[in-house]
Each structure stands twice: as structure tokens, then as C-alpha cells.
Amino acid sequence: NAGVTQTPKFRVLKTGQSMTLLCAQDMNHEYMYWYRQDPGMGLRLIHYSVGEGTTAKGEVPDGYNVSRLKKQNFLLGLESAAPSQTSVYFCASSYLSVTVNTEAFFGQGTRLTVV
Amino acid sequence: KQEVTQIPAALSVPEGENLVLNCSFTDSAIYNLQWFRQDPGKGLTSLLLIQSSQREQTSGRLNASLDKSSGRSTLYIAASQPGDSATYLCAVGRGNTPLVFGKGTRLSVIA
Numbered sequence: 001n002a003g004v005t006q007t008p009k010f011r012v013l014k015t016g017q018s019m020t021l022l023c024a025q026d027m028n029h030e031y032m033y034w035y036r037q038d039p040g041m042g043l044r045l046i047h048y049s050v051g052e053g054t055t056a057k058g059e060v061p062d063g064y065n066v067s068r069l070k071k072q073n074f075l076l077g078l079e080s081a082a083p084s085q086t087s088v089y090f091c092a093s094s095y096l097s098v099t100v101n102t103e104a105f106f107g108q109g110t111r112l113t114v115v
Numbered sequence: 116k117q118e119v120t121q122i123p124a125a126l127s128v129p130e131g132e133n134l135v136l137n138c139s140f141t142d143s144a145i146y147n148l149q150w151f152r153q154d155p156g157k158g159l160t161s162l163l164l165i166q167s168s169q170r171e172q173t174s175g176r177l178n179a180s181l182d183k184s185s186g187r188s189t190l191y192i193a194a195s196q197p198g199d200s201a202t203y204l205c206a207v208g209r210g211n212t213p214l215v216f217g218k219g220t221r222l223s224v225i226a
Contacts, residue, residue, distance in 0.1 A: 031213075033213050033214075035216075040218070041218070042204075042216050042217065042218035042219065043204070043206075043216040045213050045215075048213050058213065090158060090159065092159075092214075102164075103149065103161055103164045104149060104161065104206070104208075104214055105161065106151075106158045106159040106160075106161075107158055108157060108158040109157070109158050111156075
């Protein structure tokens with residue numbers, strides 16, 4: 001009954017370092033996405049995936065890369081971290097339908113600080 | 116481009132009061148609308164999902180309504196309790212595109 005699990009929960013990076021955030025879901029959802037949440041900005045979509053092997057850019061994709069090699073996992077990479085990437089990152093998943101979305105489930109978030 | 120607005124940004128009410136949170140969206144061609152709750156430092160918990168063919172959904176003391184033609188949804192919380200204090204977010208979905216979120220309403224219920 002895990003749902004959506006994000007790893008790690010907290011991380012501090014130095015400017016220029018790289019890291020990968022892992023999102024795993026056990027609901028056999030096709031759809032997975034990464035959002036970032038900043039004070040006053042709300043949730044903004046970084047990248048998303050509509051199935052294994054597919055990825056697409058969202059509203060704020062610059063500085064991030066993603067991969068969906070397995071249906072249950074969606075990885076978010078920061079190639080060279082910048083202080084502007086200090087944020088809380090949320091992963092979510094849902095079934096995909098061309099007519100009707102279903103309920104989206106969110107992970108507990110990763111709090112990233114870049115110093 | 117879809118835009119979602121939530122008013123007010125913050126709300127403080129005494130315990131026991133009934134209250135309404137508002138959500139509006141600019142593009143009425145949506146397939147569903149979802150209300151979430153977020154506690155400080157936590158993730159998002161889904162409260163209610165309304166399909167575009169529905170007008171409302173109820174769960175316990177919560178009732179969400181949807182008026183697609185006017186681009187509005189409301190979340191009604193009956194007999195509010197201090198445990199209801201949280202940020203409430205609405206999001207709209209359309210087929211194979213991701214959810215678009217409002218910035219949320221921060222609710223404080225005072226005992």
C-alpha cells in the first residue's frame with residue numbers, strides 16, 4: 001500500500017553538484033509527473049511522462065532532465081544544481097485516458113536546498 | 116493556456132463555522148477537477164475528484180461542486196474543526212495533459 005514514494009526526502013547540494021531524485025509508484029499508472037513548489041508560485045510542472053520510455057517538457061524544464069526506463073519509476077536529474085533550484089519537489093502519478101483523467105496521487109515530496 | 120485561480124489566498128474562521136473555498140479556471144474544456152489538502156511540510160492528499168459530467172461530489176463534511184460553463188468550483192466544509200487547518204488546492208485536468216494547479220487557500224480554523 002505504498003502508493004507514490006520519493007527518494008530522498010531531504011537533500012542539501014552545493015552549487016554545480018548533480019543529483020537524481022527517484023519516484024516510484026506501485027499502482028501500475030501510465031502517467032507520472034514532476035512538479036516543484038515554491039512560496040507564492042504554487043505547483044509548477046517540470047516534466048511528465050505518459051508511459052514507459054516517453055517524456056515531455058512542462059512549464060519549467062530548464063536545468064532538469066528525466067527518464068522513464070521502467071513504468072513504475074520516474075527519475076528527475078539535476079545536472080548542475082543552482083540556488084534557483086532550491087524548492088520542494090513532488091512526484092505524482094495517475095492512469096492515463098484520452099477522455100477522462102483519473103485521480104492523481106502524490107508523493108510526500110523532496111526538500112532540496114542548493115547552497 | 117489554462118489558468119487556475121483560488122480566492123481567498125488565506126482564510127481564518129472560528130471552529131464550527133461552515134465555509135466555502137473558491138476555484139476558478141479560464142478554459143472550460145476540462146475533463147475533471149480535483150481538490151487536494153496539503154499540511155505544512157507534507158505532500159498532497161486527494162480529497163475529491165469531480166468528473167466533467169458531474170456537478171458535485173461529497174465526502175463526509177466536504178462537498179465540492181463544479182460549474183464548467185462558468186469555470187468555477189467550490190469546496191464546502193461543514194462544521195469546521197481545527198484539524199481542517201491546511202492549504203487546499205484545486206487542479207483541473209484534460210485528457211492527456213497534466214493537472215494545472217491553483218496556488219491554494221491557506222485555511223486556519225481557530226478553536
